[in-house]
Amino acid sequence: MLIVGAGVSGLGAACHLRRDHPGRRIAILEARDTLGGTWDLFRYPGVRADTDMHTFGYAFAPWRARPGSPTARRSSLSAFPGGDLFAAVSRGTASVRTDTVATFTEDGLLLASGERLAADIIVTATGLNVEALGDVRVTVDDTPVNLADTVVYKGLLLSGVPNLAYLVGYTHASWTLRIGLAGEYLSRLLTHMDAHGHTTARPEVGDPPLATRRWPPAAGHPPLPGPGRRLPDAGYARATPPGRPRPVANIHRLSR
Numbered sequence: 001m002l003i004v005g006a007g008v009s010g011l012g013a014a015c016h017l018r019r020d021h022p023g024r025r026i027a028i029l030e031a032r033d034t035l036g037g038t039w040d041l042f043r044y045p046g047v048r049a050d051t052d053m054h055t056f057g058y059a060f061a062p063w064r065a066r067p068g069s070p071t072a073r074r075s076s077l078s079a080f081p082g083g084d085l086f087a088a089v090s091r092g093t094a095s096v097r098t099d100t101v102a103t104f105t106e107d108g109l110l111l112a113s114g115e116r117l118a119a120d121i122i123v124t125a126t127g128l129n130v131e132a133l134g135d136v137r138v139t140v141d142d143t144p145v146n147l148a149d150t151v152v153y154k155g156l157l158l159s160g161v162p163n164l165a166y167l168v169g170y171t172h173a174s175w176t177l178r179i180g181l182a183g184e185y186l187s188r189l190l191t192h193m194d195a196h197g198h199t200t201a202r203p204e205v206g207d208p209p210l211a212t213r214r215w216p217p218a219a220g221h222p223p224l225p226g227p228g229r230r231l232p233d234a235g236y237a238r239a240t241p242p243g244r245p246r247p248v249a250n251i252h253r254l255s256r
């Protein structure tokens with residue numbers, strides 16, 4: 001088994017799979033020369049988790065955080081202490097431009113309109129440009145897979161793509177809660193495959209096909225860009241009109 005990425009997700013998945021399938025060989029590929037991903041990369045002063053540390057972890061190695069300790073407290077970034085931003089807008093000492101950034105310049109920004117904005121500090125708050133699978137290009141039998149044409153099964157397998165799991169954690173709760181569930185599911189799937197002699201697991205969209213919506217649903221996040229997007233869809237059974245036959249859920253195709 002190959003795991004790409006030695007962040008919290010890859011290491012967590014490796015632990016789950018190693019625990020339940022000690023006989024299988026696992027290799028972890030990591031682009032950096034160290035482990036830990038995000039939590040190793042970000043080292044700016046004050047960097048910390050904003051979910052509770054009690055749930056950030058895996059069931060096989062629970063934290064022993066003391067209640068009330070700094071690691072158990074939450075923080076919030078989306079606040080303006082003292083309302084100073086609103087006061088500046090009211091005083092007229094803050095201004096807003098609606099334009100498109102053409103490029104950074106030596107002393108600020110050049111806008112598409114040709115206007116130049118001088119700035120000592122530029123804060124980019126332009127949201128996420130989500131790149132699924134870390135921009136890995138997937139092919140099946142030499143045919144490129146367009147992720148936007150796939151439907152995700154249980155949030156981690158892709159329709160038509162055999163033996164590939166795509167681990168994304170929760171964004172509105174501790175990331176690891178979902179990675180833990182994914183690791184356990186993968187372990188169960190492997191156990192089932194071993195028991196029945198299967199070497200391939202590939203989800204397929206049923207007939208009639210599922211109603212789908214973009215994935216991840218990302219509660220509270222703006223919709224991800226449409227054309228050119230490279231993210232899979234998710235089945236959305238609740239979209240079935242009442243009285244119509246319920247679409248068959250994605251079914252695993254397991255083969256030897």
Ligand SMILES: Cc1cc2nc3c(=O)[nH]c(=O)nc-3n(C[C@H](O)[C@H](O)[C@H](O)COP(=O)(O)OP(=O)(O)OC[C@H]3O[C@@H](n4cnc5c(N)ncnc54)[C@H](O)[C@@H]3O)c2cc1C
Pocket residue numbers: 004005006007008009010011029030031032035036037038039042048049050051056134136167169173174175176
């Ligand atoms: C500032 C910040 C604060 C956060 N706070 C929280 C929080 O409070 N609670 C929470 O639950 N989550 C938080 N998160 C989310 C965080 O991303 C997850 O907690 C978790 O660390 C993600 O782990 P990961 O292994 O999925 O990804 P990463 O940590 O990004 O690890 C991915 C690894 O894969 C490697 N990689 C990528 N592509 C390739 C490739 N093609 N080949 C080989 N290696 C590759 C990368 O080098 C990296 O090491 C925060 C994230 C950030 C940036």
